[in-house]
Amino acid sequence: MVHEASAPDERAEQFDAWVADENKVEPQDWMPEGYAKTLVRQISQHAHSEIIGMQPEGNWITRAPSLRRKAILLAKVQDEAGHGLYLYSAAETLNVSRDQMEADLMSGKAKYSSIFNYPTLTWADVGAIGWLVDGAAIVNQIPLCRCSYGPYARAMIRVCKEESFHQRQGFELMMALSQGTPEQKAMAQDALNRWWWPAVQMFGPPDHDSPHSAQSMAWKIKRFSNDDLRQKFIDMAVKQAQALHIEIPDPDLKFNEETGHWDTGEINWDEFWAVVKGHGPCSRERMANRRKAHNDGAWVREAATAFAAKERARAEKVAA
Numbered sequence: 001m002v003h004e005a006s007a008p009d010e011r012a013e014q015f016d017a018w019v020a021d022e023n024k025v026e027p028q029d030w031m032p033e034g035y036a037k038t039l040v041r042q043i044s045q046h047a048h049s050e051i052i053g054m055q056p057e058g059n060w061i062t063r064a065p066s067l068r069r070k071a072i073l074l075a076k077v078q079d080e081a082g083h084g085l086y087l088y089s090a091a092e093t094l095n096v097s098r099d100q101m102e103a104d105l106m107s108g109k110a111k112y113s114s115i116f117n118y119p120t121l122t123w124a125d126v127g128a129i130g131w132l133v134d135g136a137a138i139v140n141q142i143p144l145c146r147c148s149y150g151p152y153a154r155a156m157i158r159v160c161k162e163e164s165f166h167q168r169q170g171f172e173l174m175m176a177l178s179q180g181t182p183e184q185k186a187m188a189q190d191a192l193n194r195w196w197w198p199a200v201q202m203f204g205p206p207d208h209d210s211p212h213s214a215q216s217m218a219w220k221i222k223r224f225s226n227d228d229l230r231q232k233f234i235d236m237a238v239k240q241a242q243a244l245h246i247e248i249p250d251p252d253l254k255f256n257e258e259t260g261h262w263d264t265g266e267i268n269w270d271e272f273w274a275v276v277k278g279h280g281p282c283s284r285e286r287m288a289n290r291r292k293a294h295n296d297g298a299w300v301r302e303a304a305t306a307f308a309a310k311e312r313a314r315a316e317k318v319a320a
């Protein structure tokens with residue numbers, strides 16, 4: 001832990017050494033301003049992604065093809081809300097309020113994952129999201145369980161356990177479709193065609209174009225680079241697609257004997273940046289729904305605040 005009384009530049013050195021030694025940083029500890037700022041940015045964007053991420057799948061709750069599928073989907077979407085709450089709570093330990101984080105999302109200052117700006121056109125998309133999006137999330141998030149910031153690392157342990165269930169249900173759904181009628185198999189293939197590249201892009205820009213990676217890795221917030229995690233996901237997903245007997249939509253996909261990894265064709269980074277900047281196929285709709293939900297919930301927040309004030313007043317009266 002860093003000694004408060006140390007000179008400012010000594011503190012930064014002590015902090016780097018503490019983190020380099022694989023120690024956890026806790027909310028009451030001294031930390032560089034940039035470290036806290038990076039965490040608030042990443043954790044709040046992660047939380048926003050979980051909340052906005054409820055929309056594409058929520059779209060299918062009323063149309064799930066069976067009671068079993070509907071119960072699973074309901075549970076999954078509720079889990080995402082829970083993930084958002086753990087993550088907002090983790091970010092709040094860094095002295096940023098939930099109101100401020102929400103305001104930054106509404107104003108467009110804070111981002112959320114590009115993946116959730118794509119539409120869910122068929123039931124197979126629910127399977128593709130579970131298999132690929134939650135699959136990518138696990139690859140990205142397991143290392144975050146070892147993040148140097150204690151509250152984020154601890155929140156991620158539970159999130160990852162739940163993501164693992166989500167990924168399996170998605171794969172199982174894709175398996176059912178790909179072993180079904182020719183129409184069902186075609187639906188599974190079509191969903192893979194549309195979700196593959198956005199899932200590959202989820203890991204963020206390539207390392208040479210990722211402004212935050214070097215510092216975040218030095219601070220052990222991120223444990224692996226965007227490209228390393230992307231490759232891990234691709235290697236895993238290729239085998240899974242083979243097991244499903246559906247084709248990854250990349251004519252240049254090729255196993256590289258030298259590296260032992262699958263090489264892909266060009267990733268369309270122009271599309272990625274356009275989506276990140278708010279020009280995805282569903283960007284407007286996602287934010288409009290989020291704003292509406294936020295405004296519709298204003299009375300609940302006001303009622304809860306008024307109730308808390310009354311309880312406080314009652315407790316003070318009893319204590320007096």
Ligand code: BYC
Pocket residue numbers: 041042045046047049050053054080111112113114115133134137140141201202203204205209210211212213216222226276
């Ligand atoms: N989409 O320097 P970089 C889920 C931004 S939730 C949008 O590499 P960093 C799930 C990045 O923010 C999935 N923006 O940044 C939920 C930065 O912009 P700012 C969410 C992206 O932070 C429901 C700029 O590009 N997962 O799994 O070092 C249902 C430069 O990038 C994206 C997380 O949030 C993107 N894909 O690395 C199912 C995981 N990628 O902030 C599933 C936690 C990059 O300077 N986050 N940007 O304005 C992370 O691991 C890292 O923040 C990232 C980016 C790897 C995403």
